[in-house]
Amino acid sequence: MKILVTGAAGYVGRAVVDALLAQGEQVVALVHERPPDVPDGVETIRADLTDDRALMSAVRDTDGVCHLAGLARARLGNRPPARYHAVNVTGTAHLLDAMTAETRRTGRPGNLVFASTSTVYGHPARQPVDETSARHLINAYARSKAAAEDLIGRRTATGALGATTLRIFNAAGASAGRPDQDLTRIIPRAVAAATWSAPPLEINGDGTAVRDFVHVRDVAAAFARALHANSPGRQAVYNLGAHPASVRDVVESVVRLTGRPLPLRHRPAVVQEARELIADTTAIRTELDWTPSTEGLDDLVRDQWRAVLRAEAPR
The missing domain is CATH 3.90.25.10 (UDP-galactose 4-epimerase, domain 1)
Incomplete structure:
Protein backbone atom coordinates (compact mmCIF):
# COMPACT_ATOMS: atom_id res chain seq x y z
CA MET A 1 0.00 0.00 0.00
CA LYS A 2 0.98 3.61 -0.54
CA ILE A 3 0.61 5.47 2.77
CA LEU A 4 0.79 9.19 3.46
CA VAL A 5 2.20 10.03 6.90
CA THR A 6 1.57 13.60 8.05
CA GLY A 7 4.00 14.85 10.69
CA ALA A 8 6.46 12.26 9.43
CA ALA A 9 9.50 14.13 10.77
CA GLY A 10 8.20 14.12 14.35
CA TYR A 11 9.08 11.70 17.13
CA VAL A 12 6.08 9.40 16.68
CA GLY A 13 5.73 10.16 12.97
CA ARG A 14 9.22 8.91 12.19
CA ALA A 15 8.55 5.70 14.14
CA VAL A 16 5.38 5.18 12.08
CA VAL A 17 7.36 5.69 8.87
CA ASP A 18 9.89 3.07 9.98
CA ALA A 19 7.16 0.58 10.93
CA LEU A 20 5.40 0.95 7.58
CA LEU A 21 8.63 0.58 5.63
CA ALA A 22 9.46 -2.56 7.60
CA GLN A 23 6.14 -4.02 6.43
CA GLY A 24 6.96 -3.27 2.82
CA GLU A 25 4.61 -0.31 2.43
CA GLN A 26 5.40 2.64 0.18
CA VAL A 27 5.53 5.82 2.29
CA VAL A 28 4.96 9.45 1.39
CA ALA A 29 6.18 11.77 4.16
CA LEU A 30 4.42 15.11 4.71
CA VAL A 31 6.62 17.45 6.74
CA HIS A 32 6.49 21.09 7.80
CA GLU A 33 9.33 23.59 8.19
CA ARG A 34 12.16 21.64 9.75
CA PRO A 35 14.46 19.45 7.65
CA PRO A 36 12.84 16.05 7.28
CA ASP A 37 14.32 13.22 9.36
CA VAL A 38 13.09 10.43 7.12
CA PRO A 39 14.92 7.51 5.49
CA ASP A 40 16.58 7.95 2.12
CA GLY A 41 14.31 7.12 -0.76
CA VAL A 42 11.07 8.10 0.98
CA GLU A 43 9.09 10.61 -1.07
CA THR A 44 8.90 13.84 0.93
CA ILE A 45 6.41 16.66 0.55
CA ARG A 46 7.01 19.86 2.49
CA ALA A 47 3.64 21.54 3.10
CA ASP A 48 1.32 23.04 5.68
CA LEU A 49 -2.00 21.44 6.57
CA THR A 50 -3.70 24.64 5.49
CA ASP A 51 -2.32 24.30 1.95
CA ASP A 52 -5.25 22.74 0.09
CA ARG A 53 -3.41 22.27 -3.18
CA ALA A 54 -0.45 20.54 -1.54
CA LEU A 55 -2.75 18.21 0.41
CA MET A 56 -4.63 17.26 -2.76
CA SER A 57 -1.33 16.33 -4.36
CA ALA A 58 -0.13 14.48 -1.25
CA VAL A 59 -3.16 12.18 -0.97
CA ARG A 60 -3.35 11.41 -4.70
CA ASP A 61 -3.19 7.66 -5.38
CA THR A 62 -2.62 6.81 -1.71
CA ASP A 63 -4.24 3.81 -0.01
CA GLY A 64 -4.24 5.29 3.47
CA VAL A 65 -3.23 8.21 5.67
CA CYS A 66 -1.60 8.23 9.10
CA HIS A 67 -2.36 11.70 10.45
CA LEU A 68 0.10 12.79 13.14
CA ALA A 69 0.76 16.41 12.17
CA GLY A 70 -0.39 19.00 14.69
CA LEU A 71 0.45 21.01 17.76
CA ALA A 72 0.99 19.00 20.94
CA ARG A 73 2.36 19.67 24.45
CA ALA A 74 -0.70 19.58 26.67
CA ARG A 75 0.69 21.91 29.33
CA LEU A 76 0.92 24.63 26.71
CA GLY A 77 -2.60 23.85 25.58
CA ASN A 78 -4.13 27.05 26.88
CA ARG A 79 -1.93 29.31 24.78
CA PRO A 80 -2.83 30.30 22.22
CA PRO A 81 -6.16 28.51 21.70
CA ALA A 82 -6.61 29.93 18.20
CA ARG A 83 -3.33 28.37 17.06
CA TYR A 84 -4.32 24.93 18.36
CA HIS A 85 -7.64 25.20 16.56
CA ALA A 86 -6.06 26.40 13.31
CA VAL A 87 -3.57 23.54 13.13
CA ASN A 88 -5.30 20.62 14.83
CA VAL A 89 -8.89 21.26 13.76
CA THR A 90 -8.77 23.31 10.57
CA GLY A 91 -5.75 21.37 9.35
CA THR A 92 -7.58 18.07 9.90
CA ALA A 93 -10.63 19.46 8.07
CA HIS A 94 -8.45 20.34 5.08
CA LEU A 95 -6.93 16.86 5.06
CA LEU A 96 -10.39 15.28 5.18
CA ASP A 97 -11.51 17.49 2.29
CA ALA A 98 -8.51 16.35 0.25
CA MET A 99 -9.25 12.71 1.06
CA THR A 100 -12.92 13.15 0.12
CA ALA A 101 -11.95 14.69 -3.20
CA GLU A 102 -9.65 11.73 -3.85
CA THR A 103 -12.52 9.36 -3.05
CA ARG A 104 -14.72 11.15 -5.58
CA ARG A 105 -11.96 10.84 -8.17
CA THR A 106 -11.23 7.14 -7.62
CA GLY A 107 -14.44 5.77 -6.11
CA ARG A 108 -12.41 4.28 -3.25
CA PRO A 109 -13.32 5.24 0.36
CA GLY A 110 -10.56 6.86 2.38
CA ASN A 111 -8.52 5.04 5.02
CA LEU A 112 -7.33 7.13 7.98
CA VAL A 113 -5.55 6.56 11.30
CA PHE A 114 -5.54 9.64 13.53
CA ALA A 115 -3.21 10.41 16.44
CA SER A 116 -5.31 11.72 19.32
CA THR A 117 -4.46 11.99 23.01
CA SER A 118 -5.41 10.71 26.44
CA THR A 119 -5.72 14.36 27.46
CA VAL A 120 -9.28 14.35 26.09
CA TYR A 121 -10.31 12.38 29.20
CA GLY A 122 -9.31 15.20 31.57
CA HIS A 123 -10.27 13.99 35.05
CA PRO A 124 -12.02 10.65 34.47
CA ALA A 125 -14.38 9.39 37.15
CA ARG A 126 -12.92 5.88 37.13
CA GLN A 127 -9.59 4.21 36.47
CA PRO A 128 -8.46 2.66 34.25
CA VAL A 129 -10.28 4.73 31.66
CA ASP A 130 -11.88 3.04 28.66
CA GLU A 131 -12.99 4.47 25.34
CA THR A 132 -16.62 4.85 26.47
CA SER A 133 -15.64 7.29 29.23
CA ALA A 134 -16.86 10.85 28.82
CA ARG A 135 -14.41 13.37 27.48
CA HIS A 136 -13.53 16.20 29.87
CA LEU A 137 -11.73 18.84 27.85
CA ILE A 138 -9.57 20.82 30.26
CA ASN A 139 -7.45 22.86 27.85
CA ALA A 140 -7.25 24.11 24.30
CA TYR A 141 -5.07 21.21 23.22
CA ALA A 142 -7.64 18.65 24.40
CA ARG A 143 -10.48 20.64 22.84
CA SER A 144 -8.69 20.77 19.49
CA LYS A 145 -8.03 17.02 19.45
CA ALA A 146 -11.61 16.24 20.44
CA ALA A 147 -12.91 18.53 17.70
CA ALA A 148 -10.70 16.74 15.17
CA GLU A 149 -12.03 13.38 16.40
CA ASP A 150 -15.58 14.66 15.85
CA LEU A 151 -14.79 15.91 12.35
CA ILE A 152 -13.45 12.48 11.47
CA GLY A 153 -16.51 10.82 12.97
CA ARG A 154 -18.90 12.93 10.90
CA ARG A 155 -16.96 12.27 7.72
CA THR A 156 -16.83 8.55 8.48
CA ALA A 157 -20.60 8.47 8.96
CA THR A 158 -21.05 9.42 5.30
CA GLY A 159 -19.40 6.16 4.23
CA ALA A 160 -16.63 8.01 2.42
CA LEU A 161 -14.08 7.07 5.04
CA GLY A 162 -12.98 4.30 7.36
CA ALA A 163 -11.02 5.60 10.35
CA THR A 164 -9.29 4.71 13.58
CA THR A 165 -8.53 7.20 16.33
CA LEU A 166 -5.66 6.22 18.63
CA ARG A 167 -5.75 8.03 21.97
CA ILE A 168 -2.07 7.88 22.84
CA PHE A 169 -1.23 8.17 26.52
CA ASN A 170 2.53 8.86 26.89
CA ALA A 171 4.81 7.66 24.11
CA ALA A 172 8.37 7.03 25.27
CA GLY A 173 11.58 5.22 24.39
CA ALA A 174 13.93 5.44 21.41
CA SER A 175 12.92 5.12 17.77
CA ALA A 176 15.44 3.29 15.59
CA GLY A 177 18.15 4.17 18.09
CA ARG A 178 17.20 7.85 18.24
CA PRO A 179 16.27 9.16 21.70
CA ASP A 180 13.17 11.21 22.36
CA GLN A 181 14.46 14.78 22.35
CA ASP A 182 11.32 16.51 23.64
CA LEU A 183 12.25 17.64 27.15
CA THR A 184 8.66 18.55 27.95
CA ARG A 185 8.11 14.80 28.42
CA ARG A 211 0.49 8.31 34.01
CA ASP A 212 0.48 5.47 31.49
CA PHE A 213 3.55 5.00 29.27
CA VAL A 214 3.84 3.12 25.98
CA HIS A 215 6.86 2.56 23.79
CA VAL A 216 6.89 4.64 20.61
CA ARG A 217 7.65 1.47 18.68
CA ASP A 218 4.39 -0.05 19.94
CA VAL A 219 2.50 3.12 19.03
CA ALA A 220 3.83 2.81 15.49
CA ALA A 221 2.79 -0.85 15.36
CA ALA A 222 -0.75 0.15 16.32
CA PHE A 223 -0.90 2.60 13.40
CA ALA A 224 0.19 -0.11 10.98
CA ARG A 225 -2.39 -2.57 12.31
CA ALA A 226 -5.22 -0.04 12.25
CA LEU A 227 -4.65 0.78 8.58
CA HIS A 228 -5.47 -2.80 7.66
CA ALA A 229 -8.49 -3.01 9.99
CA ASN A 230 -10.41 0.08 8.88
CA SER A 231 -13.71 -0.30 7.03
CA PRO A 232 -15.81 2.41 5.34
CA GLY A 233 -18.45 3.99 7.52
CA ARG A 234 -16.79 2.97 10.81
CA GLN A 235 -14.68 5.01 13.22
CA ALA A 236 -12.88 2.89 15.80
CA VAL A 237 -11.41 4.54 18.90
CA TYR A 238 -8.69 2.87 20.92
CA ASN A 239 -6.64 3.75 23.98
CA LEU A 240 -2.91 3.20 23.64
CA GLY A 241 -1.03 2.72 26.90
CA ALA A 242 0.99 -0.05 28.51
CA ALA A 279 -5.47 3.28 29.95
CA ASP A 280 -7.83 0.36 29.66
CA THR A 281 -6.45 -1.23 26.48
CA THR A 282 -8.81 -4.19 26.30
CA ALA A 283 -10.37 -2.98 23.06
CA ILE A 284 -7.18 -2.61 21.01
CA ARG A 285 -5.76 -5.86 22.36
CA THR A 286 -8.95 -7.72 21.43
CA GLU A 287 -9.89 -6.09 18.13
CA LEU A 288 -6.44 -5.38 16.64
CA ASP A 289 -4.52 -8.15 18.43
CA TRP A 290 -2.11 -5.47 19.65
CA THR A 291 0.16 -6.09 22.63
Missing part, protein backbone atom coordinates in the same frame (compact mmCIF):
# COMPACT_ATOMS: atom_id res chain seq x y z
CA ILE A 186 9.15 13.34 31.74
CA ILE A 187 11.32 10.37 30.72
CA PRO A 188 13.67 12.25 28.34
CA ARG A 189 13.63 15.20 30.75
CA ALA A 190 14.62 13.01 33.71
CA VAL A 191 17.38 11.26 31.76
CA ALA A 192 18.71 14.65 30.60
CA ALA A 193 18.74 15.93 34.18
CA ALA A 194 20.64 12.83 35.31
CA THR A 195 23.31 13.51 32.69
CA TRP A 196 23.51 17.18 33.69
CA SER A 197 22.54 18.21 30.17
CA ALA A 198 19.40 19.85 31.55
CA PRO A 199 18.47 21.65 34.78
CA PRO A 200 17.03 19.68 37.73
CA LEU A 201 13.82 17.78 37.04
CA GLU A 202 10.81 19.79 38.17
CA ILE A 203 8.15 17.77 39.98
CA ASN A 204 4.68 19.20 40.44
CA GLY A 205 3.30 18.11 43.81
CA ASP A 206 4.52 15.07 45.73
CA GLY A 207 5.37 12.89 42.74
CA THR A 208 2.53 10.42 43.23
CA ALA A 209 0.63 11.42 40.07
CA VAL A 210 0.30 8.38 37.79
CA HIS A 243 2.79 0.74 31.77
CA PRO A 244 1.19 2.91 34.48
CA ALA A 245 3.80 4.58 36.68
CA SER A 246 4.07 7.53 39.04
CA VAL A 247 6.52 10.39 38.73
CA ARG A 248 8.38 8.86 41.68
CA ASP A 249 8.58 5.58 39.79
CA VAL A 250 10.17 7.37 36.84
CA VAL A 251 12.71 9.08 39.12
CA GLU A 252 13.62 5.80 40.81
CA SER A 253 13.97 4.01 37.47
CA VAL A 254 16.25 6.71 36.04
CA VAL A 255 18.50 6.71 39.13
CA ARG A 256 18.70 2.91 39.21
CA LEU A 257 19.40 2.42 35.50
CA THR A 258 21.78 5.32 34.94
CA GLY A 259 23.62 4.93 38.25
CA ARG A 260 23.56 8.71 38.56
CA PRO A 261 21.87 11.07 41.01
CA LEU A 262 18.86 12.88 39.65
CA PRO A 263 18.61 16.49 40.88
CA LEU A 264 15.03 17.49 41.63
CA ARG A 265 13.13 20.72 42.10
CA HIS A 266 9.69 20.56 43.69
CA ARG A 267 6.85 22.83 42.65
CA PRO A 268 3.19 23.11 43.70
CA ALA A 269 0.80 20.60 42.20
CA VAL A 270 -1.07 21.68 39.07
CA VAL A 271 -4.73 21.53 40.04
CA GLN A 272 -5.86 21.17 36.44
CA GLU A 273 -3.95 17.92 35.91
CA ALA A 274 -5.45 14.52 36.73
CA ARG A 275 -3.97 12.60 39.65
CA GLU A 276 -4.21 9.36 37.66
CA LEU A 277 -4.68 8.63 33.99
CA ILE A 278 -4.42 4.92 33.20
CA PRO A 292 3.09 -4.03 23.91
CA SER A 293 6.54 -5.39 23.19
CA THR A 294 7.94 -4.05 26.47
CA GLU A 295 7.51 -5.47 29.95
CA GLY A 296 7.60 -2.35 32.11
CA LEU A 297 8.74 1.20 32.73
CA ASP A 298 12.39 0.16 33.04
CA ASP A 299 12.41 -0.98 29.41
CA LEU A 300 11.39 2.50 28.24
CA VAL A 301 13.85 4.34 30.50
CA ARG A 302 16.71 1.97 29.60
CA ASP A 303 15.98 2.45 25.90
CA GLN A 304 16.06 6.24 26.22
CA TRP A 305 19.26 6.13 28.30
CA ARG A 306 21.13 3.88 25.88
CA ALA A 307 20.08 6.00 22.91
CA VAL A 308 21.30 9.16 24.67
CA LEU A 309 24.66 7.52 25.39
CA ARG A 310 25.03 6.50 21.74
CA ALA A 311 24.12 9.98 20.56
CA GLU A 312 26.70 11.55 22.89
CA ALA A 313 29.51 9.05 22.17
CA PRO A 314 32.54 10.45 20.28
CA ARG A 315 32.69 9.52 16.60
